[in-house]
Amino acid sequence: MILRFAILCALFLFIEFYSYQAFRTLIKLRWVLVSYQVISLLLLIFIIYSFSQVDRSVGQTRQFMFTTGLMLLVYVPKIVMTLILFGEDIFRIGASILNYFIYNAPRKEMMPDRRKFISQIALGLAAVPFLSLIYGIFEGKYNFKVVKQTIFFPDLPDAFDGFKITQISDVHSGSFDNPEKINYAIDLINEQEADMILFTGDIVNTHATEMHPWLDTFNRIKDYKYGKFSVLGNHDYGEYVIWPSEKQKDENFQEIKKLYGDIGFKLMLNEHTYIQKGDDKIALIGVENWGVNFKKVGDLNKASQNVAQDDFKILMSHDPSHWDAEIKNHPKNFHLSLAGHTHGMQFGIEIPGYFKWSLAQYIYKQWAGLYEEAGKYIYVNRGFGFHAYPGRVGIMPEITVIELKKGKNVA
Structure with missing residues (x-):
């Protein structure tokens, strides 16, 4: 010391x-x-x-x-x-x-x-x-950007050609200090013409009470035809403070899990569901947090139990380090993974289509945007909120809209 x-x-x-x-x-x-x-x-x-x-x-x-x-x-x-x-x-x-x-x-x-x-x-x-x-x-911490991304899959079920998913991640509601800006961001979310919305974790910094002033605001997120789903992030477990007792820590955790339902999201805890459209379906799988350097409670095998190998799958897992460690080579073949967690370090340089740099890239191989390997994809959302540093430089808060298309990627 x-x-x-x-x-x-x-x-x-x-x-x-x-x-x-x-x-x-x-x-x-x-x-x-x-x-x-x-x-x-x-x-x-x-x-x-x-x-x-x-x-x-x-x-x-x-x-x-x-x-x-x-x-x-x-x-x-x-x-x-x-x-x-x-x-x-x-x-x-x-x-x-x-x-x-x-x-x-x-x-x-x-x-x-x-x-x-x-x-x-x-x-x-x-x-x-x-x-x-x-x-x-x-200014930067509330400079919300809508990022649109089209991803092609040869084996995408026909009915899901053109299916759109809105993704948000890393809300960190305890850091907010401007209701007007957050309401503007909710309006941006609602303006996107998507079929489903997915929230990939970290609703708070630590305490469930952080979200209480923002429940009405986030309840303004509209209903989606194919649902609103979420998973937990590392901050949702209350790991980063000293608790008076394990009982109080667990009570806080139970309250945090309840928060997702309070804003209309179905929280997926190492489980899956099928999204049915016409005669076709895709599997949506959600695991608890699993990170190389963070809490490991996500269970891919449990979450994908009874999901067929040839089913088309979308996986929500908060920490992108999970992709290299377990997901991309898993025999169940997860077509698209959605993550967050990194925030792009809230500091970097991005020139879309040309250049992207942040200190985050020295910690995470996949840290912002879309990555592909052997026909499998992971998209890492840059985060909705902010944590520790009360700002964002170059890496702006993100609302992602992903469109699934049938066919081969022409890029």
């Missing part, structure tokens, strides 16, 4: 030292530099103090999200400056070695001065994440 704290302190000092160098190179007024140091110190003390006051029996609070946002707002730009100036110092040290051993330069001329334009570049680049994070907090 002491070693971790020492390493963390050393890292902060390293970042503060280099970010200060950028200002010192460009600004010569002493009072400005002293003000910068004082403000930086006060912010660091506030951030450390706020995190030290986190109550593990309560979980995420407004104060925690504010502090997380502030920390990212302060230190992500400083990390950018540090990387650039540290890189410059590597160059300067290399130059000083050459000057000493090869050019025999006088001692005072050995180390090149820090270049002003490098500090200008560092500050300019640091402004990009700074402004982006501010946008993400005030």
Whole structure:
């Protein structure tokens, strides 16, 4: 514990030292530099103090999200400056070695001065994440996008050619603070002409009570001809706080399961149902959470018991890591899996059809959008809400509309 704290302190000092160098190179007024140091110190003390006051029996609070946002707002730009100036110092040290051993330069001329334009570049680049994070907090977290995706299957039953599914995921209702924006998102959901809606988990952050102020809002989601179905996400189990007793934890879990029914969704707990359209049917399967690094209670075999191998299947499983670990090579042949969980880290860059990047890709092989392997597909929804960082940058909250088509994918 002491070693971790020492390493963390050393890292902060390293970042503060280099970010200060950028200002010192460009600004010569002493009072400005002293003000910068004082403000930086006060912010660091506030951030450390706020995190030290986190109550593990309560979980995420407004104060925690504010502090997380502030920390990212302060230190992500400083990390950018540090990387650039540290890189410059590597160059300067290399130059000083050459000057000493090869050019025999006088001692005072050995180390090149820090270049002003490098500090200008560092500050300019640091402004990009700074402004982006501010946008993400005030606008991005409610900048809902409807993403439409068509997927072709050669063995799709004829009656389901053109069948549309709306998917939402990761509501995290305990993070919401703007009823008008959430009502707008519900209107967006209702505007989509879909046959069925699927909700792939995480209705709350931890406590069932988080959803109570939003029940009427989510009850505005219209009825769908072929139903409203859901599964649980990792946050729905109340695993991330310290409970006074197992009894209270279980009571909260039972209340969370009830919430899905309270907003009109059939919660599927390692089970399946058949969706009948005309003379054809498809199997809809829902498992509890199963993640490589999270709670493993999803049971594919139990959920798909008595489902034929050649039935067309849609599987709901919250965590996309389940796909590689168990789903894609399962003998029951799950045609389409729907997941969420990653949020795309709520931070990244997306240029549809050209470029997609987020830190999430270094943790999850499938982290946002559609993926295919051997004719089997998984779609990972980017999430409806937000968690920890109270914003979204580049990876916007998503309402997905998937259209199933019969035939071969032309892509």
